[in-house]
Amino acid sequence: MYWMRFVILIIASAVLQLSIVKGLAIGPDLVQPDLMLILLAYFAAHATSPDAVVCSFTIGLMADITGWTLGPLTLAFGLIGLAISYLRQYVMLEGIPQRALLIFLSGFAISSLARGLSAIKGVPVPIPPASHMIFGPLYSAVIGPFLMQPLEWLMRLQDKKYRMGLR
Amino acid sequence: MPYRRRPRHRRIRLGWFLLLGAILMLLPHTAATRLQMAVLQVLRVPIRSGRWIGLAARTSIELGGYVPAKQYKQLADQYQQLLNRTKTLEAALEDGYKRLEELAQIRQIKPLQRLRPISARIITFLAPTQLLIEAGKADGITAGDxxxxxxxxIGKVVFASAYTAKVELLTSPQMAMVATVRPSNIAGLLKGDGNNGMVIRTRAPCPVKVGETVFLDDGPGKGLPVGTVVSSQLDRKDPLLWVIRVQPGWDMSRAKVVWVMTTGQ
Known part of the structure; x- marks a missing residue:
């Protein structure tokens, strides 16, 4: 795993999420794609299980930093990333429709879990439920599969050396 | 050189990360917000640049795409012209509001309620104590207003042509009006000294003190203040007289517009 690339990638994604992606917002609720969710789907589906855990929690932490409070998204991203890394042993996650479905379902699960954890923490979520749980993940699912190929060029997680644990 | 396998302890890592998540969950919201702000402060420059790009992209989408450079330049010129015109109109509007406000204040002055105020721009100072204003007989102005x-x-109209009028200020030596100093209640003839000041000469001794106010006691402006006493002393040339020097209550260096109080309907 190219960890330095990973760190730069998530910082760059956080910056993009807070800046350029805001320009892609649509609808009255300003629904926007979630780059962190797309990164999570990619790393959880293609990294080895131990790396997937690290990546999921780290992406969750970055999502928390750019989110409304610290904690809920770290746990939600970590746990859902872990679930995806288990799931991929039984389900094929190649191809655009599968990837889109993966992004949508993981987005729905993460937002539901994060809202629950946020309620436990006692911090209100400033995003309307429909855009947070349905339209946001849907938007991410539409553009996410097309971003996964450039991610693969950058991170090379499907490389043989990496799969064998040699890199 | 053979590759070295790294040990991977997934459960231990998972445990550490869950612990980190739990700690973050227990962190108070205010502390979390401070931490978020600190990180965002570090990344503020790229975020700001990116937002600008995002906004520009969004604006071009709303405009319906790109326009040719020539058309863009024309539009930019038109926009600049409109902007200049807007600024001019805004300035005129503000000026109008200011005049309205002044007019409302004049309307509240009882002795002047029967008179019709006409605003007139100052064209120039003919002398330190003479003004030329941009209103005349055509507007209903007559000599003596x-x-x-x-x-x-501040003075009286001494001559009115069709569209301009000459105003003699109270500071002119040719002007003389009856005035009263209050609260000492001393009346006298107020005359200009020709040097941005006015003088009242009365019999000595006189109880007037510095700081008292001088009011007109003559014509339709009766009861209106004209200035403040700045000195009150015995006349050096004639020991029988007392000289009261009055500083005008207006500043003509800043004034651009005056109000002429006409008697016409």
């Missing part, structure tokens, strides 16, 4: 600025009587 009182002229106001800064809510004080």
């Amino acid at each position: 009182l002229v106001m600025a800064d809510e004080a009587i």
Whole structure:
């Protein structure tokens, strides 16, 4: 795993999420794609299980930093990333429709879990439920599969050396 | 050189990360917000640049795409012209509001309620104590009309042509009006000294003190303040007289518009 690339990638994604992606917002609720969710789907589906855990929690932490409070998204991203890394042993996650479905379902699960954890923490979520749980993940699912190929060029997680644990 | 396998302890890592998540969950919201702000402060430059790009992209989408450079330049010129015109109109509007406000204040002055105020721009100073204003007989102005600025009587119209009028300020030596100093209640003839000041000469001794106010006691402007006493002393040339020097209650260096109080309907 190219960890330095990973760190730069998530910082760059956080910056993009807070800046350029805001320009892609649509609808009255300003629904926007979630780059962190797309990164999570990619790393959880293609990294080895131990790396997937690290990546999921780290992406969750970055999502928390750019989110409304610290904690809920770290746990939600970590746990859902872990679930995806288990799931991929039984389900094929190649191809655009599968990837889109993966992004949508993981987005729905993460937002539901994060809202629950946020309620436990006692911090209100400033995003309307429909855009947070349905339209946001849907938007991410539409553009996410097309971003996964450039991610693969950058991170090379499907490389043989990496799969064998040699890199 | 053979590759070295790294040990991977997934459960231990998972445990550590869950612990980190739990700690973050227990972190108070205010502390979390401070931490978020600190990180965002570090990344503020790229975020700001990116937002600008995002906004520009969004604007071009709303405009319906790109326009040719020539058309863009034309539009930019038109926009600049409109902007300049808007600024001019805004300035005129503000000026209008200011005049309205002054007019409302004049309307509240009882002795002037029967008179019709006409605003007139100052064209120039003919002498230190003479003004030429941009209103004349065509506007209903006649010689003898009182002229106001800064809510004080500043002089009289001495000559009116069709579209301009000459105003003699109270500071002119040719002007003389009956005035009263209050609260000492001493009346006398107020005359200009020709040097941005006015003088009242009365019999010595006189109880007037510095700081008292001088009011007109003559014509339609009766009861209106004209200035403040700045000195009150015995006349050096004639020991039988007392000289009261009055500083005008207006500042003509700042005034651009005056009000002529006409008697016509």
